[in-house]
Amino acid sequence: MSEHSTFEEIGQWLEEAESFALLSHVRPDGDAIGSQIALGFALEAMGKKVRLINEDGLPDNLAFMAGSDRIETPPDTPVAVDVVIALDTATKPRLGDRTLACVGGCKRWINIDHHKSNPSYGDLNHIDDSSPATGQILYNLITELGLPLPAESRDAIYVAVSTDTGSFQYSGTTADTYEMAADLTRRGLDVGGINALTYDNHPMRRVELMRSLLNTLEVEGDGRIAHWELTRDTVERLQLKPEDSEGLIDIIRAIQGVIVALFFEELPDGKIRVSMRSKDRRVDACKVCMQFGGGGHALAAGIRMAGPIGDARRKVLDAVIAELPDS
Amino acid sequence: MSEHSTFEEIGQWLEEAESFALLSHVRPDGDAIGSQIALGFALEAMGKKVRLINEDGLPDNLAFMAGSDRIETPPDTPVAVDVVIALDTATKPRLGDRTLACVGGCKRWINIDHHKSNPSYGDLNHIDDSSPATGQILYNLITELGLPLPAESRDAIYVAVSTDTGSFQYSGTTADTYEMAADLTRRGLDVGGINALTYDNHPMRRVELMRSLLNTLEVEGDGRIAHWELTRDTVERLQLKPEDSEGLIDIIRAIQGVIVALFFEELPDGKIRVSMRSKDRRVDACKVCMQFGGGGHALAAGIRMAGPIGDARRKVLDAVIAELPDS
Known part of the structure; x- marks a missing residue:
């Protein structure tokens, strides 16, 4: 070798x-x-x-x-x-x-x-x-x-x-x-x-997914955390494919003032996939994700964790809030 | 000279x-x-x-x-x-x-x-x-x-x-x-x-505008026309600036199968601004817009016409439908 x-x-x-x-x-x-x-x-x-x-x-x-x-x-x-x-x-x-x-x-x-x-x-x-x-x-x-x-x-x-x-x-x-x-x-x-x-060549269902995600968008931590979620219900209703959500997290990562963007997704096995993006090296996305058995890089990390989605969302958000720098 | x-x-x-x-x-x-x-x-x-x-x-x-x-x-x-x-x-x-x-x-x-x-x-x-x-x-x-x-x-x-x-x-x-x-x-x-x-640096109101527009999205003409609208009500509620909507029409222009994308917007004087994008040279956006006193290019044209927005939307959509090629 x-x-x-x-x-x-x-x-x-x-x-x-x-x-x-x-x-x-x-x-x-x-x-x-x-x-x-x-x-x-x-x-x-x-x-x-x-x-x-x-x-x-x-x-x-x-x-x-x-x-x-x-x-x-x-x-x-x-x-x-x-x-x-x-x-x-x-x-x-x-x-x-x-x-x-x-x-x-x-x-x-x-x-x-x-x-x-x-x-x-x-x-x-x-x-x-x-x-x-x-x-x-x-x-x-x-x-x-x-x-x-x-x-x-x-x-x-x-x-x-x-x-x-x-x-x-x-x-x-x-x-x-x-x-x-x-x-x-x-x-x-x-x-x-x-x-x-x-x-410039998206299936209609990707635009419907965008609408659905935006309708779940929430912002907290003084506008420094933006997050949205995708439930099985929506995946099945829109007949989504894995690639349909590719890159969509950039829409909320791009919001002025947002430091951490999160995407919560229900998987077929009931687990929750969390995608996390940080725009500020003071918030280490990998470190937060490791608390839940996940990993990745400082600015882009992920978790696969137990549901239900509401519980996962709350636990991970609390962990992110604890890492926010003093504003 | x-x-x-x-x-x-x-x-x-x-x-x-x-x-x-x-x-x-x-x-x-x-x-x-x-x-x-x-x-x-x-x-x-x-x-x-x-x-x-x-x-x-x-x-x-x-x-x-x-x-x-x-x-x-x-x-x-x-x-x-x-x-x-x-x-x-x-x-x-x-x-x-x-x-x-x-x-x-x-x-x-x-x-x-x-x-x-x-x-x-x-x-x-x-x-x-x-x-x-x-x-x-x-x-x-x-x-x-x-x-x-x-x-x-x-x-x-x-x-x-x-x-x-x-x-x-x-x-x-x-x-x-x-x-x-x-x-x-x-x-x-x-x-x-x-x-x-x-x-990657949008104000929150641009993302809220995206959500609002997507919630008015309609598709007709066998999926070949996509259109959405922006009312004064939304402009005022979100305190939008003119540049906030820049480029957003690309989201619906990019839908597979769509030939013509339209953006209808209520202006402060009660008139309606129509932005039209064509992806197919057989549908001349300029020609359609000229029927209503507008103009532009074959693939990107616009109109400023009398309201109310529902009437304008219907009239222009009918004119676009008349121009669609046989499918």
Whole structure:
């Protein structure tokens, strides 16, 4: 196992092997699916055999991506390939049990990711946390090695990086990120078209979910805590899918004066999922969540705890209030 | 009057004159205010005297911009400057009556804009509709002429272009736009910080407005028309400001299957303002709005018509339904 492999070392494996399985994490987002498509189509253009496998398959909101029909859920029979490539996946278990089972017979693993916490579980590992998205690492790999960059790969890299940077807004966005977007545009990317499909293309039920959440919105702690909730009742009435709520917490995180935003959601098993965002390093979301068996980062953390939702809401809110700085 | 002046011709005026009044359009947005700050601080760094005047002053949502405290409403007394520079303003009347009155004594006008329809009302005119924002023209002007680019100008250019491109998403965004963002980042722009202030910093009343609008949302025409309304009652209850509703129509324009999105708003004088967005060139929003004395572009148009709001809503919706293509 190598702690850090160069693009050249990875390139040699890509050159020599004939068949590949490209994987990404459960509940995949734009960077996960985008990375699979980007590298997958580059390898196919090199004449390789490629399978794109994800535990949860392709989410509806990414079905607009060219090449996304190639994303498959793990087959029951073993997938025999020369090399497995894990993309954008911080730990091996995050690939999912059935995915791990189907590629269990493969001996050579490449691990490419931008999560700092990635423990380098591959045989070759390229972990670059200076990159705001795995898609940007793959762009560097493809262009530096001179691999083919077909239209599917070009567009997938853009979607991967755009979605993981909140449309080039988050602090991880660098000059190189914008340079990359410039280059992809020069290579024929339809900027207006792809962004319309990525961001302006929600199912009606997502807008209904937004309305429902806003109608439960409450603010407390002198306007420094905003929270809303999603009950099973609403999930079933609106026939919601997991990806429908993605990013909605940003609406209340963005309120002036709010330090902590919380999203309480009833799960099918009766447990409550809590998503917590802090805008102020003095309130450590991870520390609060750990009190309830959860975890995460200082500014974004979560809990899965016992219900009912009203009790969970009260307990967690009290814990957040106790952490608020003197105003 | 010159139909198209080069940066060199404009640069000569900037070099020779001593004092400037920089103007932008009524109801200013990020590109209007950003352009004033960008060029204003560059000129000040050259040792010039500069005033930044806007008919409606600085909107609250742009008060985070460094240098924005320099934006003033038109004074009652004449402003005596060597050169007036109109920025991002498609027609002279869009500068506002009081603004035009206060600079009425000035003989030399420069007009810099990216609106194709601009009739070149200055003595020097630089109209470049290939640029997605006036801020990007000013970036080119400043860098090509080698003018100073202080931090206020750097950040203002970014905000101007980011807000006018929907965060680098709209079709007008070019490779040059991304190159510019890369360069501004290399010059020290705090990408995460400025975007948090631009996009994640809404007053609570904007979120309450979002809830109120969603609660009036209706969909008709087989899911191809989405519309909502804002009554005086809500405007007064939430103490809304004009900028609070900016961009919210995008929420319903983004619904899958929707071709036309409409926003009906009661104005203080009892009239109804209608904003119409089309996602399909077969439905010409401008053509529909012209039936009611309004106008605009094929994909974005508006009307100001007699109330009451229920009647206006019905009449306009019927006109839209008549334009829907056979499904």
